[in-house]
Amino acid sequence: MPDVMASAGAGAHGVTEDMLLPFQIESLGLRGRMVRLGAEVDAVLTRHDYPEPVARMLGEALALAALLAGALKYDGVFTLQIQSDGPISLLVADVTSDGHLRGYAQFDADRFAAAAAARAQSGAGIDRSVPGLLGAGYLAFTVDQGAHTDRYQGVVELTGATLSDCAHTYFRDSEQIETCLKTACERVALPEGGSIWRAAGLMVQRMPAEGGGGSQADRIWQSLTEDEAEDGWRRVVILTSSARDEEMLSPALPPPELLFRLFHEDGVRVFEPNSMTDRCRCSRERVSAVLAAQPRAELDDMKEPDGCVVVTCQFCNRAYRYDDADLDALAEETPRQ
Template sequence: MSGETARGTKRPAAGAAAQDDIVTAFQVDALDLRGRTVRLGSTLDAVLAHHDYPASVKRVVGEAVTLAVLLGSSLKFDGRFILQTQTDGPVDMVVADFVSPDKIRAYARFDAERLAEAERRNETSPAALLGRGHLAMTIDQGISTNRYQGVVALDGTGLEAAAHEYFQQSEQIPTRVRLAVGEEMKAGGAASSWRAGGLLAQFLPQDASRSRMADLGPGDAPEGMATHATDEDDAWVEARSLVGTLEDVELIDRELSSERLLFRLFHERGVRVFDPLAMMAHCSCSRERVSGVLAAFSGEDRRGMIQDDGKVSVTCEFCGRTYKFSAEEILGGRTDG
């Protein structure tokens, strides 16, 4: 096992058979395959604890958090990766915000009446609750650097399928993503906990011509029109098939370590596993940050925010923390229109 660790990250405690709240990078040289796995336990619980979401919404948020960690943990610089959905489903918006190297927060917006109707119809999979719209993925390196944003359609098939389409269209990297979220019930009436797991595998041969992928579907092309066929590399076909055998229960099994999971998948080809990186739930909001946001509004807008008690209250969507400011504090900033 390699001794490499990413700059600024913390190592989980050594010696545990299985560890939670970690990202583990791996490499299968024989298949020109690189990737990462993520296991989330108490970190996911901490993200969800700030909101009284129904179980079906928690699954949606869990998938978004897992995908954000899988993608955001690849950043090689201090910055943030923001995953956001805007859709027509009962859960019409989800935001997962990953701050490198190890912090995650998230929240969702949903329509309670539409969610109840979906539950009556037994249409509560994360893909069904998201519905159709788009998924935006933003990389932000700070105020001195332009943001990069990729947008891909959500067509009712969920975040896994959207991630595959993004890498095929925008990055042109053969990629497979697996996401799983589950509720762990506890005996004696104790509160349940949530677990999530994910795997990202990418085919990255030195010869770029080997990474050609089959074209996207012809869309509205006339029926019977011939499509361009591309022979995919045998190594990628094998790797994709192996990832396809992965079961949800394996990704969230408390007793199955990332190392053992990867050995199950790739032991015949040989897999190198790197030191895991610990993850945590953390909200970056603060009184100073909120004050700075308020100061950006015009004086008239700030005056309009003052409530009957003479204060302005701002609640963080991510963690639920409420910040209160007096009228004097609010109007002491910029007051020009």
């Protein structure tokens, strides 16, 4: 994979938006990913009438899913799912190995409004924390590579103030990989007026040196003393944490330039970016297959006042309509048992 050294003002192959950018801090044996989402995450979040804190949490979940998926080698779908007992009861964000994103949130509107009103009455600001919006629950990571392969799943309780905190807990307790994560999502004003949702994430991991010592990076990594490696990791964690949300989200600051600002003293190298695209996997064929498996009486009970069965995709909000003629056709196409 071609690589370029990050330098001030440099773009990554001319792409600065809706992409995942791998990088290495070679002198310290560290690898990382930065994701920057603009129009694609805005399309996902604006399809639904989410309150702003809900949209922000889902945007951060999409950025986190992109980061975690980008660190894996897989051919299929990586899914981040949160189930909890808070005002937001479900968050789902998934990323295919082709970089196709989708996500949705389920929330209790009445409960959310009551909590927001109570905080406003007390003079408190909007609660954006995991305990306040999600409550108690769990975060699950799933890699699905098809029907004839084993599904990988990791599960961790929701622990910490942010989604990044929860992911830290997973890597620390389940993978034993030292990981530093930071995500951001905000509605950003446009110069011509209006605003757009933007999301970003930054992840650095401390990986063990590879065996063999064949590459220059291996030789450098293996030459570090334990104290040098530990000091370097602590420095990178501090630098990663110092990245401000506005820097991570700014369209005027290309990701390679931000990485250069943060890590230039240790020699950061960026690689070819991977594009991220808002694309749902729903289709009329898939919906028809589900409906065809249902008894006709149940389908009749599902009819709207206009006499049609309407199935709406939770992810992209696309509605599929079936009138009596469509339902009859499904019944005729279904093999008799």
